[in-house]
Amino acid sequence: MKLFGISLAAAALFALAPMASYAQHSHANGKADAHTAPGETHAHVSPHGGVVRSASPYHLELVAQPTELAFYLLGAKMSAVPNKGMSGSVLVQLSTNATVTVALTPAGDDHLVAKLPAGAKVRTAIVTLNTADGKALTVRFDKLDETHASKAVGAAYICPMHSDVTASAPGKCSKCGMALVKKS
Structure with missing residues (x-):
């Protein structure tokens, strides 16, 4: 009888597992997220049209432009956190497999930018960010050359x-x- 109970519990877990993979993260406004990024456990809204990754307790959004990468640290309700007191760098792997480390500099009052070498096509970006409240975050963005090519x-x-x-x-x-x- 004990074996039957364990088997029944295991069967129930397997039956519910596919449902868990379809769960979406929702926000205070009741809207579901736009998409689930590879390696993430839930989908994210991208307020600036970029790619969002988890950076507990924050999220980090990357907006790729031809000459620079813009990073928005997102807090509660996916709003941009002011960049005052933030610093960091980005290790960039180019489509040619060459790597370069670029410093992050404040831009406006809500994001940081990394200026890219001329003609650079970014494949991977690994961001190390020190927040104003003393947290050190490391976030990886992969397959950016594929994502950027598909966007207008x-x-x-x-x-x-x-x-x-x-x-x-x-x-x-x-x-x-x-x-x-x-x-x-």
């Missing part, structure tokens, strides 16, 4: 209040300071 280059961003203010990258409106949103 030069996604348009627009100010919700000033339709004449647009940009090819996330940022703030030059007139009112509001965050630019992805043009639909």
Whole structure:
């Protein structure tokens, strides 16, 4: 009888396992996440149109541009954490398999950037970030050369209040300071 109970419990676990893999992470606004990244246990919303990875207790979003990598540290409700007091570097593996380490520098007040060598095509980025509250985070982004190639280059961003203010990258409106949103 004991063996039957163990077998029944094991069968129940196997039956429920596929359901667990479909579970999505939801946020306070009740919306489910946009996608699940490889190696992640749940999907993430990407507020700036990039790739998001877990960096407990935070998330880190990478927005790849042709000349730089922008990193947003995301806190509660996936909002960008101010970059004051943050520092770090990125170990970048290029599509040619060469590696280069690039320092992170503050940009605006909500993200850090790593300037890329001319013509660089990034395959992997390993970010080491020291937060203002003394936490050291290490986050890996893989297959970026495949992800970037499938996305449209030069996604348009627009100010919700000033339709004449647009940009090819996330940022703030030059007139009112509001965050630019992805043009639909």
